[in-house]
Amino acid sequence: xxxxxxxxxxxxxxxxxxxxxxxxxxxxxxxxxxxxxxxxxxxxxxxxxxxxxxxxxxxxxxxxxxxxxxxxxxxxxxxxxxxxxxxxxxxxxxxxxxxxxxxxxxxxxxxxxxxxxxxxxxxxxxxxxxxxxxxxxxxxxxxxxxxxxxxxxxxxxxxxxxxxxxxxxxxxxxxxxxxxxxxxxxxxxxxxxxxxxxxxxxxxxxxxxxxxxxxxxxxxxxxxxxxxxxxxxxxxxxxxxxxxxxxxxxxxxxxxxxxxxxxxxxxxxxxxxxxxxxxxxxxxxxxxxxxxxxxxxxxxxxxxxxxxxxxxxxxxxxxxxxxxxxxxxxxxxxxxxxxxxxxxxxxxxxxxxxxxxxxxxxxxxxxxxxxxxxxxxxxxxxxxxxxxxxxxxxxxxxxxxxxxxxxxxxxxxxxxxxxxxxxxxxxx
Amino acid sequence: xxxxxxxxxxxxxxxxxxxxxxxxxxxxxxxxxxxxxxxxxxxxxxxxxxxxxxxxxxxxxxxxxxxxxxxxxxxxxxxxxxxxxxxxxxxxxxxxxxxxxxxxxxxxxxxxxxxxxxxxxxxxxxxxxxxxxxxxxxxxxxxxxxxx
Numbered sequence: 001x002x003x004x005x006x007x008x009x010x011x012x013x014x015x016x017x018x019x020x021x022x023x024x025x026x027x028x029x030x031x032x033x034x035x036x037x038x039x040x041x042x043x044x045x046x047x048x049x050x051x052x053x054x055x056x057x058x059x060x061x062x063x064x065x066x067x068x069x070x071x072x073x074x075x076x077x078x079x080x081x082x083x084x085x086x087x088x089x090x091x092x093x094x095x096x097x098x099x100x101x102x103x104x105x106x107x108x109x110x111x112x113x114x115x116x117x118x119x120x121x122x123x124x125x126x127x128x129x130x131x132x133x134x135x136x137x138x139x140x141x142x143x144x145x146x147x148x149x150x151x152x153x154x155x156x157x158x159x160x161x162x163x164x165x166x167x168x169x170x171x172x173x174x175x176x177x178x179x180x181x182x183x184x185x186x187x188x189x190x191x192x193x194x195x196x197x198x199x200x201x202x203x204x205x206x207x208x209x210x211x212x213x214x215x216x217x218x219x220x221x222x223x224x225x226x227x228x229x230x231x232x233x234x235x236x237x238x239x240x241x242x243x244x245x246x247x248x249x250x251x252x253x254x255x256x257x258x259x260x261x262x263x264x265x266x267x268x269x270x271x272x273x274x275x276x277x278x279x280x281x282x283x284x285x286x287x288x289x290x291x292x293x294x295x296x297x298x299x300x301x302x303x304x305x306x307x308x309x310x311x312x313x314x315x316x317x318x319x320x321x322x323x324x325x326x327x328x329x330x331x332x333x334x335x336x337x338x339x340x341x342x343x344x345x346x347x348x349x350x351x352x353x354x355x356x357x358x359x360x361x362x363x364x365x366x367x368x369x370x371x372x373x374x375x376x377x378x379x380x381x382x383x384x385x386x387x388x389x390x391x392x393x394x395x396x397x398x399x400x401x402x403x404x405x406x407x408x409x410x411x412x413x414x415x416x417x418x419x420x421x422x423x424x425x426x427x428x
Numbered sequence: 429x430x431x432x433x434x435x436x437x438x439x440x441x442x443x444x445x446x447x448x449x450x451x452x453x454x455x456x457x458x459x460x461x462x463x464x465x466x467x468x469x470x471x472x473x474x475x476x477x478x479x480x481x482x483x484x485x486x487x488x489x490x491x492x493x494x495x496x497x498x499x500x501x502x503x504x505x506x507x508x509x510x511x512x513x514x515x516x517x518x519x520x521x522x523x524x525x526x527x528x529x530x531x532x533x534x535x536x537x538x539x540x541x542x543x544x545x546x547x548x549x550x551x552x553x554x555x556x557x558x559x560x561x562x563x564x565x566x567x568x569x570x571x572x573x574x575x576x
Contacts, residue, residue, distance in 0.1 A: 017498070045501040049522055059520055062503040299499040299530060306498070327529040334538075336529045380525055381537065384495075388532030410486060410533055411477040421533050422434050424489030425573070 003100030004032040004074065006312055007091065009081050009250070010107030011035030012044055013298055014279030014305030016063055018105050019071050021309025021317070029313065031073045032099065034091075038078035039132055040065065044109075045298060047135040048161035052168035060132065084251050086272035091250075103274050103312035106251065106262060107305060110244030110280040110296055120215025125222035126238045129162050138239070147171055147236040151225045153212050154241035155182035157328060160195075162239045163204055164331070174205035174233050176225070178242075181208055186326050188341040190354060191361055191375045195330045198359060202331045205233075212238075246281040246294060259283055261294040266319040268308035276312055278304035287321030287391065288339060288372055295322040323391055327380070333359045336383045339373030339390050340365050348372075351404050362404055369397040385410060388421065429512030430572050432550075432560055434484050439476070439567035441483030445559035446472040449487075452551055452558045469540045473548040474559045485559065485568055487548035488535045490514045499530035504545075511550065518544040 006022055006029060008015050015033060022031060042060040049055045068075040080094040090100050112128035114121055125145065127138050141147065148171060152162045155177030166173040175182065181192040182199075196206045210229040215222055215238055224234040246261035257263045257271040261283035268276045268284065279301035286293040300322045310317040325338040343350050343365060352363040360378035364371055364386065370393050374386045386403070389396060394417050396403065402412045410418055447459070449472040454462035462470070474487035494514045497505045504520035505527055507513070516527075516536075521544040527536045528545070539546035551557040560568045 013501075043502050045524070046522065055522060059502070059522075298501050298526065299495070302498040325529055327525045329524070334525055336525065338529065380528055382534030383529050384527075384531035384536070385534040387529055391532075407479070409477045411479045411482060411484065422484075422486070422489060424431055424491045 001090070001098045001100050002032075003102075005029040005102045006031045006105070006309075007099060007101035007103070008033045008105045008107060009035070009091065010105070010109060010279065010281075011037060011039075011041050011075075011077065012107065012109055012279065012301070013062070014107035014109075014282075014301040014308070015105070016041055016067075017302045017305030018107065018278060018309035018312070019073055021306040021311075021315075022313045023071055023309075025310055025313035025315045028072070031071070032076060032101075033068070033073050034076045034079050034081055034093070034099070036078070036080045037131065037133070040077070041067065042132055044130070044132075045161075047129065047132055048165040050132070051129075051135045051139055052165035054168065081250050084254055084256070084275070086254055086256060086275050089274065101274070104276065105305075105308050105312060106270070106275065106277040106281055107279045107301075107308075108247040108250065108281045111247045112240065113243050113245055114240050115212075115242070118212060118215065120217050120222065121240075123215060123217035123222040124220055125236060126215060126240070128240045129158060130244060138237070142169065142171070142237065145221070145236060149173070149235045150237040150239065151176060151212070151233050151235040152239045152241055153225070154243065155179070155184075155206070155208070156241065156243065157183065157186060157326060158243075159239075159241035160328060160330065162241050163199065164329075166237075166239075167202060167204065167331070171237070172203075172205075174207060174235070175199070176211055176227065176233075177206070177208045178211045179208065182206060186324075186328075186337050186341075187335075188363065188375055190352075190363070191335065191337065191341070191377050194333075194356065194359060194361055194377050195335070197356075198331050198333050244280065244296060246283070248281060259292065263292055264304075267311045267317070268304055268319065269311065276308040278308040284319055285321050287323045290321075293322065295324050297322075297324065297326060299325065320391070323387075325387060333378055334380045335378075336376045336380045337374070338383070338387050339371075340367075341373050341375050351400070353404050364403050366396070366400070369395045371396055371403075382409065385413070389413070389417075392417065429490070430550075430570055431490055432487060432548075432557060433569045433571045434486065435567045435569065436482065436484035438565045439483045439485060440565050441476055441478050442564065443476050444562050444564065445474045445485045445487075445568060446476060448558040448562040449474045449548075452554075471537055471540050471546050473537075473546060485563075486533060486535055487559065488514060488531075489533050490548075490550065495530040495532065496527035496536060499526040501526055513550045514547070515549055515552075516545050516547055521545050 214226040262277035280296040365373035
């Protein structure tokens, strides 16, 4: 049995950050990285850009081609792990090989959700869209079948990015969202409606408060989707974008505690000794509510991975809490949203400014004297200053009226906080 | 690493740092040509913030814990292993603006073409960044903080 000091399952952002975290503390300890996908580590969010022809295969690499070698990583790509034995400190591969570890990181990400009871999902031309292989398969299908029309089921971020790719390929696209508006977990209502307006202007059909009740197929190939509101939409392609679920099947039957994802403490350690989890598979403390939540976003995955890596190598790094944040361009309108996007109670206050025709909207949500969320549409410049104030829970009672002014900048902030940011020695 | 220290009490708000930054990052490297012909294609990576008598010049802080690198989804944002500077490989940047969302200093901008991020590179190839060299009142000073 081969044994490594550090074993990492996964090959995306959390895994890469973990390698970096380990190497900051331990330059030489053996690292084995095992991943089901055969590809060199790639940027998962770029798969829709690849489909849309905005980047090429070479640009997909998240780290340079010699990265594993330079970081001293034994990469076992194309190897699936099927089980973990935390007592024995081993994992088993699909080929029956046993690998030993001293410290284990589970960074397996998420598995796309397909409604289990929906008829027709096994037809050709029906895809999920969370991997490079998905992008390649969809591209091939579009080219081979001369796809003209598509239905994207799910109007969240993956759905929106899928729509963008299909738009770039000139495919008539309908997006179907069960909630009463798209991007409901990312935006407030105003921003959602602006995004929908922009999409409709770009000739995307946006349908809310409905979803597919059945996929229709002819000769084994999808030809449309029947909706719960009774309509039928003809389509040569269907993409499911209704979310991902933490990929936890490899730890089933172990003592590792799971809620939605793998429960981890602020050191990214799971409930079994020497086992850590990071990224979309992990359920860690959220900054604003304090409870453990799965916040499947890129920056959290990186930070968690790095913290896990450092701690696996003997350091004592701690998580400062996850903050929901997303930056996404809707057709050509840049948007950023951070934290809580609606007032949630009496002690909340909202500052906002909207110009519907110009597609600009800025909103700041305060709870007492602190900012807890923000939405920026069209005007996103310097949004990170607000993100910093949220993350650091800075008292903004003296500068409230400046927050949305044109002159707002680092200069508006309390001197001690400003000096800390300017020093560059910490994160803010 | 060597980093630019900002002394706001010395800043007179003249904006020469912005001018020299723009010229340095222009193709012509000539002040008149850069402003006449290239102004639309470059934004200065240093910006002076002013509020009454208080002013300071702000460029990327090249943070020890760089949230922009963590947030960068393409791998375009990276730390130069030699100098410790945080740099953006614009060939790999797709303009997703995750860095703008993450930077607590607000020091990363959309480039003039609106397609890729623009930020301070500490003037690659120069021993001392031009904003520091041309600051008339030592409000920008290159200092070695002693860390690797």
